[in-house]
Every structure is written in C-alpha cells, then in structure tokens.
Amino acid sequence: MNDLSRLTNDDKDARERIESAAADMLARACAWSDMNTGSWNIEGLNAFSGVLANAFSELDADIRLQEAPGFETIDSSGKIQTIHTAPILRASARTAAPVQVVLTGHYDTVFPKGTFEGVTDLGDGRLNGPGLADMKGGLCVMLEALKTFEAGPFRDRIGYQIVITPDEEIGNHASSGALTEAARSGAHIGMTYEPAMDTGAMAGGRKGSAVFDIVLHGKAAHAGRAKEEGRSAIEAAAELVVALEGLNGKRDGVTFNVGVIEGGGAVNIVPDLAIVRFGARAPDAAAAAWATDSVDRLFAHATSRPGITGHVHGGFYRPPKPRNTAQQAIFSAVHATGQAIGLDLEFIDTGGVCEGNNIFAAGVPNVDTLGVRGGRIHSHEEFVVTESFAERATLSALLLNRLADGRMDGPRIKAMMEN
Ligand SMILES: [Zn+2]
Incomplete structure (x- = not known):
C-alpha cells in the first residue's frame, strides 16, 4: 500500500457524499438519455446544450456556451461543404491555482432521432438506453466528482477547464480547436469521461x-x-x-x-x-x-x-496516444487510487480513438475512460452498470484529492511529456 491507495478522512467524506448522490446521478443520466442528441440532430443538440449548461452551473466555475466554427466535408459531387453544429460547453475555474486539470466529454450520441429511444431496466443492475454509457452517464460522473471536490477542503488547490463537445462521435472537427486551446491553457492532467468496459477495465494506449x-x-x-x-x-x-x-x-x-x-x-x-x-x-x-x-x-x-x-x-x-512515461505514471496513479476503493483497474490498449487523443496531442497526459462502466456502445443494446455511477465518481473525486494534496504530482507528470 502506498499513499495513493490509502483513504484519508477527506477521501472518506467524498465517498460518502457521492454515495448519497448516487440515485440522483442515475436519474439525471436517464433524463438526459431521453433527450435525443444524435450528432446530426442540431435542434436536439441545441436544446440539450441549455440543459447541460444549467446542470454545470452548479459548479463554482464560469460556464458558457461557445459557438462552434463550421467544418468542411466533401459531398457526393466532390465539392467542399461547410457544416455547422451546436455549441460547445466551456467552463473555467480558478485559473491561478497551482494544479490545472482539463476535463472533457461529449454530449452527442451516434443515434439519429427516432432510431433508439427510452431507458429500459434490464433487471440485473444494468440499464439500456441511448447514450447512457457513451456518455451522458460519464458527464453525470464528471459533474458529481467536481461538485464533491469543490465541497471539500482543497478546492483552491485545483483550477480547471471543461470542454463538452457536440461532435465527438463524428470526429470533433468543429470542437478540436476548443479542446486544444483548453489543454494548452496550462493543464497538467487531462480527464475524459468515455465509458470504461463493463468489467471495469480502462483504455491504455490508443492508435x-x-x-x-x-x-x-x-x-x-x-x-x-x-x-x-x-x-x-x-x-x-x-x-x-x-x-x-x-x-x-x-x-x-x-x-x-x-x-x-x-x-x-x-x-x-x-x-x-x-x-x-x-x-x-x-x-x-x-x-x-x-x-x-x-x-x-x-x-x-x-x-x-x-x-x-x-x-x-x-x-x-x-493523432496517436501511445503509452509514454507520462501516460504510464498516470495509469499507475489511477490504479493505486482505485485500490483505495477496492478496484483493481486494468489498462488495455485499443485501436479506438477519443478526445483523449486530442488532449495528448496538445501536450497533456491524460486518462480518458473515467466514465461509467458499460458495454455494447454504438448499438441499440448499449447498457450501463448502475452501481458504477458512484464507484467512478468516487474514483474521480479521489484523483482530484490526490492532485490537490500532492500525493499525485500533476506538474511532475506533465513535465514527463517533454522528455
Ligand atoms: Zn463517447
């Protein structure tokens, strides 16, 4: 056991607070799943962006909806078309704090309006619904972890930038600039809320x-x-x-x-x-x-x-996100933090990609599967494991505690990216 894998009193407080919020988190994820936000449903995305901004205004941060620039596609006549999507949610807090984190996620899903709707209780501790795992559940986890951290004693030690995008499932072509900008505004560590596997395993290296x-x-x-x-x-x-x-x-x-x-x-x-x-x-x-x-x-x-x-x-x-020394340092810190709450977290390399690739390319080491546990994503069998809401929100809150009290050295890990 090292420092990271032990629970301090502040860690215990965080865990308790999150456990008492677990039902609310789940209810919120289900309500969000009911609002269609397919990547091309601009009306649905616009409507949801307001709901999202409202929820994130519970944080001690400046929240704004930023218009996303147009992006180019090639149509079937071979001509360039410019496409416009919905706004990007940006949040900024305590930019002068000694440790800076960039947190990212997306609110679009792969499901066009009318193709997959409604939440179904599968009866075995799992719920089926569009975007529940990928990643409306993850957004609820991010929000609860930050609220919990901000209610604790170390709030002033960590500042953050949040970027929640409307176009991750189609490549972040409109929002990649915002991701890069947020990462480069001094972030030491990146935290992204793609789902973990239902077994609990997280993504390691990414192509x-x-x-x-x-x-x-x-x-x-x-x-x-x-x-x-x-x-x-x-x-x-x-x-x-x-x-x-x-x-x-x-x-x-x-x-x-x-x-x-x-x-x-x-x-x-x-x-x-x-x-x-x-x-x-x-x-x-x-x-x-x-x-x-x-x-x-x-x-x-x-x-x-x-x-x-x-x-x-x-x-x-x-761009690729290989396992370098900075990434390995984060993975071992997350692993040790997981041990504090009885998790034995594995990191598995994947050919899949996400915003973590963009954050890495911007020079910030990151862990990108901090969301809920789930599976069958991008299919109508998408499911989420309900007990993972509290489990993963606690994991994130504990990581923030460790970054804040120095048990996890964010600036040192960031410096490893340079060599
Ligand atoms: Zn996703």
Whole structure:
C-alpha cells in the first residue's frame, strides 16, 4: 500500500457524499438519455446544450456556451461543404491555482432521432438506453466528482477547464480547436469521461485515426461514340483503392480501410468523377507520418495518369496516444487510487480513438475512460452498470484529492511529456 491507495478522512467524506448522490446521478443520466442528441440532430443538440449548461452551473466555475466554427466535408459531387453544429460547453475555474486539470466529454450520441429511444431496466443492475454509457452517464460522473471536490477542503488547490463537445462521435472537427486551446491553457492532467468496459477495465494506449476523402476528376465522353476521348475517374480510383488496401501489413500496427466509393453516372458515359473515402489507423507519430506519406505518394501516382486531376482532403484528425512515461505514471496513479476503493483497474490498449487523443496531442497526459462502466456502445443494446455511477465518481473525486494534496504530482507528470 502506498499513499495513493490509502483513504484519508477527506477521501472518506467524498465517498460518502457521492454515495448519497448516487440515485440522483442515475436519474439525471436517464433524463438526459431521453433527450435525443444524435450528432446530426442540431435542434436536439441545441436544446440539450441549455440543459447541460444549467446542470454545470452548479459548479463554482464560469460556464458558457461557445459557438462552434463550421467544418468542411466533401459531398457526393466532390465539392467542399461547410457544416455547422451546436455549441460547445466551456467552463473555467480558478485559473491561478497551482494544479490545472482539463476535463472533457461529449454530449452527442451516434443515434439519429427516432432510431433508439427510452431507458429500459434490464433487471440485473444494468440499464439500456441511448447514450447512457457513451456518455451522458460519464458527464453525470464528471459533474458529481467536481461538485464533491469543490465541497471539500482543497478546492483552491485545483483550477480547471471543461470542454463538452457536440461532435465527438463524428470526429470533433468543429470542437478540436476548443479542446486544444483548453489543454494548452496550462493543464497538467487531462480527464475524459468515455465509458470504461463493463468489467471495469480502462483504455491504455490508443492508435491515431485518420479519415481521407480523395476526389478524382477525369473527362466525360460518350462510351459508344468517343470512348477514347474520355478519361475514367473510376478506373484511376480502382487502381488507387487496390494500392491503398495493399498498404495493409506493410508497417506494424498501421491499417487502411477503404469504406466508400462514389462517382460515375450512367454506363454509357465515361465517368468524370470518383470519390474514394477511407480511414487509417497508426500506433505512433512516426507510423502516422508514414501512412500520410503513403497516401500522398499513391495520390500523386493516380493523378499522373493522363487527364486525371484531383485533391486530397483530410488526414490524422486524432493523432496517436501511445503509452509514454507520462501516460504510464498516470495509469499507475489511477490504479493505486482505485485500490483505495477496492478496484483493481486494468489498462488495455485499443485501436479506438477519443478526445483523449486530442488532449495528448496538445501536450497533456491524460486518462480518458473515467466514465461509467458499460458495454455494447454504438448499438441499440448499449447498457450501463448502475452501481458504477458512484464507484467512478468516487474514483474521480479521489484523483482530484490526490492532485490537490500532492500525493499525485500533476506538474511532475506533465513535465514527463517533454522528455
Ligand atoms: Zn463517447
């Protein structure tokens, strides 16, 4: 047992306070789950952002809803479209305190309006409902942990920035700037509230994730009368797709997946447009650079065909989050803190990505699965384990206590990022 894995009286007070708030947390998560916030349901997101701001105003912090900048997508005609989403919730507290934390989460879900609604009690300590685990439950955990910490004796030792985004499930393209800005405004440690696995395990190293859209233009011509005058964008795209898939297995941990091909019109017209949409994953910065270079090289080859032009859109929107010494230091501190409340927390590497990748890329070490325990996320069987609300809120409150009283040295862990 070390200092972190022992309970102080302040820790015990925090645990008691959270246990008495457990039913309220659960009720709040269910009410929030009932409000649809699918990533494209802008009306629903706007309505929910007000509810969220109201709830977070229980904190001793400045709360504001910040308009998110537009972000670009490539439509099926190959043109750039600018999309606007709902506001980002920002909160700021005690920016001059010696320890600074950046807390993040998202309020969108993957479920469009009318596709998955209502909370169902599965009867075995689990509830089924949209976004209950990912991550409205996590937002309730974040809020309760902060309220509890602020009711304790160390409030003035920790300041924080909170960023809650409307677009995590579609890549944080509108909110990545806000995440980076909050992380860079002096944060030592990041805390993000994605769900833990139902077993309790949390995410360790994460790969980086890229999305690319390559638009290829050729020249249209009548396929019967003047085939030779045409330049087929689909033919160029087909060669490109085979080459992209051929990159799999070429470098450790790097994968490519072409998910969508669009283009062409009628079978009697040489197609003058093809769009190839694909994703890539890479375990570290060097591998991500290799993947990006490979895409550039294959694009250059495709557009070296006579009559073929085009453009590449996208890239690594979430850089890799490997296990470096700073990350390992956080994981062992979280593990020891878990021991204080009888948890034996495991950290498992994953190919999945989240806002923790963005916070890491901004230079701040972080733990990103501090939310509730749950499973089957992104499916209609999504569930949350009800007892995990109090358990995980206590874990977060205890981490804040340790950062505040120095048992966990946030500035020292942050300094490990630099070497
Ligand atoms: Zn999520």
